[in-house]
Amino acid sequence: MLSAQDLLVALKLLQEDAPTHSYALLGKTLGLSQAQVQQAYAHLTDARLLRSGSSAPVRAALVNVLVKGVPYFLPAPQRDEQVVRGVATGCSVAPLPGTEASPLVWPTEEGDAEGFAVEPLCPEAVGAARCDQRLHHLLALTDLVRSHRSSLKERSLAAQRLEHAILEPVATY
Structure with a gap:
């Protein structure tokens, strides 16, 4: 199941300057640990929001999750x-x-x-x-x-x- 931290990682990976070669460096830019980033990659890949073996988000799928899913499973009351x-x-x-x-x-x-x-x-x-x-x-x-x-x-x-x-x-x- 996706977490809010997973989506934070996915949104950062949309940036051209995201440090995609190092979990530790990406984590540092987001305030996450290396293990949290590694886990986010696994969750995003399993959810088909990240291409397997890559740091490239599946943009259309990410839009669907953010627009149609997040309001229900991560609402901001x-x-x-x-x-x-x-x-x-x-x-x-x-x-x-x-x-x-x-x-x-x-x-x-x-x-x-x-x-x-x-x-x-x-x-x-x-x-x-x-x-x-x-x-x-x-x-x-x-x-x-x-x-x-x-x-x-x-x-x-x-x-x-x-x-x-x-x-x-x-x-x-």
């Missing part, structure tokens, strides 16, 4: 109705024109944004996103898809943008 301090995610990172989305944050005292708290995909996602703007963008779109605070329109637009970002890696966002 709202914590409470209070505005808190944290690291920006959702529309604050990946704006959706024509929507009035609430600002979302991953709650942490070290954050520089304010918004409604949403749990990150996994705890390591926050640190990894701070070091990689493109990964942060993909995680923010994923949060919009999995958030109970997002409207159906916002989830649909975020899913389209996520699909575009994954299937067309040279696209600018």
